[in-house]
Amino acid sequence: FGDHKSYQTDDFREGFSKSFPMIDVYICSVSKFKDFDMLPKYARTELKALKVESLREQKRCLYGLLAYALKNTFSIDYNPKQFSKNKQGKPLLKDYYVSFSHTNDLVCVAVSRHNVGADIEELKEHSVLDPVKTRILFEGETADSLEDVLSLWTKKEAIYKLDDEIEKYIPSKIDTNAYKTRTATVEHDGKMFSLSIAADNVSNVNFM
Secondary structure, eight states, X not given: OOOOOOHHHHHHHHHHHHHSOXXXXXXXXXXXXXXXXXXXXXXXXXXXXXXXXXXXXXXXHHHHHHHHHHHHHHOOOOOGGGOEEOTTOOEEETTEEEEEEEETTEEEEEEESXXXXXXXXXXXXXXXXXXXXXXXXXXXXXXXXXXXXXXXXXXXXXXXXXXXXXXXXXXXGOOGGGSOEEEEEEEETTEEEEEEEEESOOSSEEEO
């Protein structure tokens, strides 16, 4: 019928995602969806409060990428009216879990049938590494390089987005060893980024 899809594949993928935790993580340049305007009501309110245009573009891109992710992963149409958010600002959608993150030129959206947290940060040279380490390290954690510190930071951010019981983000009070996480390095436009995912099961994470 000229429709390039397989309903058998969609049915299998849907059943598989329910029985075995699957997390699809989408990453793209802000320019891809910077003009996307189908935003939930709460997001439109937040957009009006932002004074920096680059942040508004990142916010719009997040929802544009989310629409793409939901269609590609679950074959469902994005509907901004179906979204709400929790106290941490995490988007809520019935039967599905979503986590957002953005930094400079990149945005990241993680989608799953199971709870998930995601965070992406650019790897920049930092001249005050030791004070940063003191601020974020939990007892027993170590970080010997800037890459280690950034990996820990993104893990803690992802854990905070995952765990609704954490009321306030205080990095030094989050023990990364008590959670399951996965970290990847992303290269974009000559820059390096650290991307971390936190979930009950991180063995089946697909990066798009």
